[in-house]
Amino acid sequence: MFTQMRSARLHEPGKPLRIDRVERPKPLPNDVLIEVKACGVIPNMNAIFSGTLWNHLPPLPASVGLDAAGIVAEVGEDVTGVRRGERVYVNPWLSCGECAYCRRGEPMLCACAAFQGYFGFFPQSLRQLAAYPFGGFSEYITASPDRLVILPGAVSFDQGARFGYMGTSFAALRAGSVGGGSLIAINGITGTLGVGATLLALAMGATCILGLGRNREVMARLKSLAPERIHTLALGEAPVADWMREYTDGLGVDVLIDCSGRAAAAATTAEALHGLKRGGTAINIGALTQTLAIEPIRFMTSRLAFRGSNWFTNGEGQLMADIAGAGVLDLSPFTTQAYPLERVNEALEAVKARPGGLVNIVVHPDR
Ligand SMILES: [Zn+2]
Numbered sequence: 621m622f623t624q625m626r627s628a629r630l631h632e633p634g635k636p637l638r639i640d641r642v643e644r645p646k647p648l649p650n651d652v653l654i655e656v657k658a659c660g661v662i663p664n665m666n667a668i669f670s671g672t673l674w675n676h677l678p679p680l681p682a683s684v685g686l687d688a689a690g691i692v693a694e695v696g697e698d699v700t701g702v703r704r705g706e707r708v709y710v711n712p713w714l715s716c717g718e719c720a721y722c723r724r725g726e727p728m729l730c731a732c733a734a735f736q737g738y739f740g741f742f743p744q745s746l747r748q749l750a751a752y753p754f755g756g757f758s759e760y761i762t763a764s765p766d767r768l769v770i771l772p773g774a775v776s777f778d779q780g781a782r783f784g785y786m787g788t789s790f791a792a793l794r795a796g797s798v799g800g801g802s803l804i805a806i807n808g809i810t811g812t813l814g815v816g817a818t819l820l821a822l823a824m825g826a827t828c829i830l831g832l833g834r835n836r837e838v839m840a841r842l843k844s845l846a847p848e849r850i851h852t853l854a855l856g857e858a859p860v861a862d863w864m865r866e867y868t869d870g871l872g873v874d875v876l877i878d879c880s881g882r883a884a885a886a887a888t889t890a891e892a893l894h895g896l897k898r899g900g901t902a903i904n905i906g907a908l909t910q911t912l913a914i915e916p917i918r919f920m921t922s923r924l925a926f927r928g929s930n931w932f933t934n935g936e937g938q939l940m941a942d943i944a945g946a947g948v949l950d951l952s953p954f955t956t957q958a959y960p961l962e963r964v965n966e967a968l969e970a971v972k973a974r975p976g977g978l979v980n981i982v983v984h985p986d987r
Contacts, residue, residue, distance in 0.1 A: 633671025659756030685756030689780030772945025796875035800825035808879030815977025864895030
């Protein structure tokens with residue numbers, strides 16, 4: 621006899637998930653068992669589950685779900701630093717600890733990197749997915765303790781389930797050294813990454829946050845959070861770079877956070893690059909696939925940088941939790957739209973409608 625649990629599993633790419641009864645895992649000596657209270661649903665999820673992209677899905681049927689938050693239900697016999705009952709976010713980033721990158725202390729560059737409950741970046745990532753085979757759309761998942769972010773009481777499980785995309789924005793802002801007095805622009809401010817970047821940039825002290833987007837309603841709500849610091853432009857209303865200079869004494873911004881997604885046109889990014897201040901940095905976190913034409917001479921003479929960033933370290937996850945716990949990072953603008961596990965496919969449908977980044981769609985596996 622074994623104890624059962626419910627888990628949403630992908631049986632066939634592109635088809636709805638099925639709620640299956642599976643064996644509830646026992647944590648290995650160095651792992652913990654988490655009772656999942658909330659798991660985030662993000663816009664990219666349907667595309668990944670379609671199986672048509674480059675990502676390497678785990679062997680099917682696969683238990684899925686990326687951003688889980690919950691309670692430590694059991695600790696393995698060798699775990700000493702984590703207690704039962706602790707409230708946590710589980711960082712799904714799996715790094716091997718053995719490859720050339722991991723050995724040099726760069727787990728974010730791991731040659732076998734994978735997301736628990738989601739996909740592997742490389743064929744050789746599947747080994748790691750096999751070690752942690754349960755995704756957050758399950759009543760319980762296992763994880764290694766070094767991937768836990770301890771959630772302060774002020775951060776709800778629903779907010780914790782948003783940490784994946786929040787963390788992606790946080791790491792990018794940090795890569796651009798955003799701090800007190802920074803002037804930044806966010807291309808795609810109304811989406812999941814853009815809204816996260818806005819809330820974090822406010823917390824980190826950016827004094828001018830320029831948002832480019834299409835959803836006017838979401839832009840108006842974002843502006844109302846800090847009308848003196850946030851300014852928005854609906855794309856097509858004015859030349860982007862000129863508008864960016866208007867708000868920055870003619871200089872341009874220190875950092876451009878580019879959330880342009882796979883299907884977006886590179887033209888807006890190209891325009892926004894012209895609104896960078898000398899010495900500025902542009903960082904893409906949205907997975908833009910279109911070719912972007914740049915003039916290297918301008919990058920040389922103005923000492924500009926263009927880089928990518930994906931996900932975040934566990935340390936950055938904990939830092940984000942701590943500043944939210946202290947009230948420096950305000951997560952209250954999010955509106956939660958929650959679904960019980962049986963309705964996980966409705967949650968995946970709801971995110972297709974792109975309700976804007978202020979809506980936090982989550983699944984509650986315990987309901
Ligand atoms: Zn590695």
